[in-house]
Amino acid sequence: MQVPSTGVDPGSFRDPDSRVFRHDGEILRALSATGLADFEALESSELFERLQADGRLVRTERLDGAGAPSGVLTGETAAVLRHEPIPFVSYPYEWSFSMLQDAALLQLDLLLEAIDAGLMLKDSTPYNVQFRGGRPVFIDVGSFERLREGEPWIGYRQFCMLYLYPLMIQAYAGLPFQPLLRGAIDGITPEQARAMLAGERFKKGLMTHVKLHARMEARERERERDVKGELRKAGFSVELIKANVRKLRKLVAGLRWQEGFAQFSDYTETNTYERRQAAAKEAFVREAIGAERPALVWDLGCNDGRYSRAAIDAGAGYCVALDAEQLLAERLYRRFREEREERILPLTMNLADASPGLGWRGRERLRMEERGRPGAVLALALLHHVVITANVPLREALGWLADLGATLVVEFVDRDDAMTQRLLSRKQPDANPDYTREWFERLLAERCEIERHIDVTPTRRLYLARPR
Numbered sequence: 497m498q499v500p501s502t503g504v505d506p507g508s509f510r511d512p513d514s515r516v517f518r519h520d521g522e523i524l525r526a527l528s529a530t531g532l533a534d535f536e537a538l539e540s541s542e543l544f545e546r547l548q549a550d551g552r553l554v555r556t557e558r559l560d561g562a563g564a565p566s567g568v569l570t571g572e573t574a575a576v577l578r579h580e581p582i583p584f585v586s587y588p589y590e591w592s593f594s595m596l597q598d599a600a601l602l603q604l605d606l607l608l609e610a611i612d613a614g615l616m617l618k619d620s621t622p623y624n625v626q627f628r629g630g631r632p633v634f635i636d637v638g639s640f641e642r643l644r645e646g647e648p649w650i651g652y653r654q655f656c657m658l659y660l661y662p663l664m665i666q667a668y669a670g671l672p673f674q675p676l677l678r679g680a681i682d683g684i685t686p687e688q689a690r691a692m693l694a695g696e697r698f699k700k701g702l703m704t705h706v707k708l709h710a711r712m713e714a715r716e717r718e719r720e721r722d723v724k725g726e727l728r729k730a731g732f733s734v735e736l737i738k739a740n741v742r743k744l745r746k747l748v749a750g751l752r753w754q755e756g757f758a759q760f761s762d763y764t765e766t767n768t769y770e771r772r773q774a775a776a777k778e779a780f781v782r783e784a785i786g787a788e789r790p791a792l793v794w795d796l797g798c799n800d801g802r803y804s805r806a807a808i809d810a811g812a813g814y815c816v817a818l819d820a821e822q823l824l825a826e827r828l829y830r831r832f833r834e835e836r837e838e839r840i841l842p843l844t845m846n847l848a849d850a851s852p853g854l855g856w857r858g859r860e861r862l863r864m865e866e867r868g869r870p871g872a873v874l875a876l877a878l879l880h881h882v883v884i885t886a887n888v889p890l891r892e893a894l895g896w897l898a899d900l901g902a903t904l905v906v907e908f909v910d911r912d913d914a915m916t917q918r919l920l921s922r923k924q925p926d927a928n929p930d931y932t933r934e935w936f937e938r939l940l941a942e943r944c945e946i947e948r949h950i951d952v953t954p955t956r957r958l959y960l961a962r963p964r
Contacts, residue, residue, distance in 0.1 A: 514638025515568050516579075524559070525577040525638060532574040534641040543613040547634070552602060554626075554635045555580035577637065583814040583841070584792065585867045588622040588658065589678035590843040590851060592826035593666055593753040595632070596673065598833070599625040600659040602632045604745040607649070611738055616643045620651030622658050623861075629840050630832030649737050656705055657683030660748065664706070665689065667751040668696045672822060674844065681855050686710035701747045755823055769953065777907075777952050778806050781874065784905045784960050786810035790871025794818065794902075796847060797878035801828045804840050807874065814839055816870075820846040847878075848886035865900065872903040877956070880909045883931050884919040890930045891939055898943035904961045908936050913955035933957070 513531035517524055527535055538544050539558070547553035559576045588596055599622045607617050617639050624636035661684040662673030669692060676684055684692075686709040693702060769777065781803050785793065789811035795804040798817035807815050817840055819825055828842035845851060845864075854861040875897060882893045897904055909916050910933055920927060940946060944961035951957050 511638055512570060514636075517565065517568050519565070523579045523581050525556075525579060526568045526573045527575045527577065527638070528569055528571055529574045531638055535575070535577070535637065537642045538613075538615060538637065538640040541613040541615065543609055543615070547606070547609075551628075551631060552606065552634055554582070554633055554637070556637050579635070579637070582626045582628065582633065582635065583868075584816050585626060585862075586816075586841065586843055587677075587851065587861050588662075589674045590845050591622075591627075591674075592822050592829050592842070592844055593663070593673075594826055594833070595627065595829050596622060596659065597663055597748060597751065599632045600655070600663065600748050601745065602634060603655065603659065604741055604748065606634055607651075608738060608741055608745075610640060611643060611734055614643050615640050616647075616649070617641075617651060620655035620659070627841055629838035630829060630834075630836065631838050643734070645734070649741070652740075653686075653709075654683070655744075656689075656709065657685060660701070660705060660744070661686075661689040663748065663751050664699075664701065665692055667753050668693055668699045668702075670754065674822065678851065678854070681860065686713055700750065705744075705747075753826075755826070773952050776950065777876070777958060778803065780950055780952075780958050780960070781806045781876075781905055782810040784903065785812050785872055788872060788903060789813075790903070792816070792868055792870045793872045793874065794870040794900075795874040795876075797876065797881065798828070798842070798874075799824055799877075801831075801840065801842070803874055803876055804828075807872070808839050812839075812872070815841070817842045818845050818847075820844065846886075848882060848888055870900060870902045872905065873897060873900055875904065875906040876958075877907050877909055877915070879906070879936070880913075880916045880919060880931065884916065884923070884928050887928070890936060894936070894939045894943065898940075898963060901963050903963075904944060905958065906940070906961065907952070907956060907958050908933055910955040910957075913953075916955075 513528040513534070515526045517526065535558075544553075548555050557578050559578055588599070591599070602625060603617070603620055603622070607620075610617055618641045619636075619639055624634060624639055625632050626635050627633065658677070662677055665671050665676065665684070666673045671692065686706060689706050690710045693699075693706060696702060785807045791813040793804075793807045793812040793815045795801075795807065795815055795817045798804050798819050801817050804815045804817040817825075817828060819842075822844040825842040825844040828840075831837075832840055832842065851861070851863060853859060853863050853866075879890070879893055882888050883890050897906065911917075911920070911931055916931075937946070940959065940961055944963055947960045947962060949957055949959045
């Protein structure tokens with residue numbers, strides 16, 4: 497778990513009993529008296545150590561005698577916890593289909609196990625889950641509370657809006673969920689899901705979790721109801737909750753995304769490198785990363801992840817492998833999950849339309865640059881897509897890279913390269929006049945010290961540059 501250097505985690509301020517903050521480089525959580533009582537119920541259970549041991553719950557310990565800065569909680573701080581850091585924070589609208597699905601299954605599994613331990617999860621948001629490479633990890637210890645007999649699972653609606661509906665919309669209608677979640681921090685309402693899935697009549701779960709859910713919400717708006725009181729009177733039981741959660745888990749696990757065609761998903765078969773050229777490019781990356789062994793590397797436009805792996809093998813601590821194509825991130829995630837690879841995090845994001853600051857005052861969910869600066873950045877065969885396809889001026893693209901303050905391994909693909917010509921063929925003949933090697937080298941030299949370069953092919957040159 498990472499928290500901005502400004503102090504209190506902007507994504508945790510909605511919980512009055514548990515607030516995450518950074519102090520002296522550590523990730524800490526302040527608990528109110530109520531929050532402490534809930535944590536002690538979790539801590540005293542067999543579940544707490546078991547979930548940490550198998551990696552599903554973030555490592556957490558209570559600090560004796562530690563306090564919290566003034567203003568972290570509204571009232572007095574009863575206790576402070578310390579969490580093991582997550583290398584890089586990501587958000588559901590940056591995940592692939594299988595990542596959101598695995599996070600949902602983790603959420604449901606923890607709920608079932610918590611109930612057996614006399615506990616409950618008071619919310620059901622994917623923002624409580626992070627990834628260590630191909631492994632989902634639950635990070636919100638404050639979400640566990642003591643089980644109250646006769647009360648329903650109040651996180652059901654949130655689970656549907658942030659997990660189930662996005663997965664259904666992509667699995668059943670073929671629509672990517674990422675723009676939907678990025679556009680609504682609280683997720684997709686039952687009414688919205690019903691409208692988007694109107695053409696799907698007989699798919700599993702639609703009647704119960706979408707149509708009936710939307711109908712019930714419409715009725716509840718028309719009159720005030722004491723839902724919890726009604727459920728108590730009706731004899732709402734823990735066993736009923738567990739039965740419903742098991743059915744929901746079976747539904748989620750059975751959802752499948754019919755993968756489409758990613759524009760560059762056949763990159764390894766169609767790229768213009770001969771074997772010796774590809775080997776030279778990989779050797780250049782390994783040497784550049786191995787000389788510094790940075791804690792965090794960004795591989796922008798990672799494609800098949802070859803150079804992400806090279807960076808890790810060369811000594812990088814962790815790599816965020818980013819690509820605009822969800823299918824590529826999906827394939828990488830599945831591979832890393834199978835390999836139990838926890839040092840490479842595959843995410844999907846279009847750099848020309850990158851994740852903005854979202855939520856209250858734009859601070860609940862942060863831009864990439866605010867979640868942890870990389871020590872090195874790989875921008876391999878990337879700039880021609882950013883400049884030509886997205887029409888970002890070359891000066892702007894290089895300026896953003898240089899402003900990261902990281903060592904750069906950047907590749908320039910000449911204007912007469914086959915791939916560049918393919919991109920330019922869709923535009924006017926005089927499009928993107930700033931895209932030339934001469935102008936690129938001049939701009940790079942203005943912001944960085946160019947340490948060395950090699951020609952991988954006659955039309956592709958690799959540069960190692962460091963910020964001035």
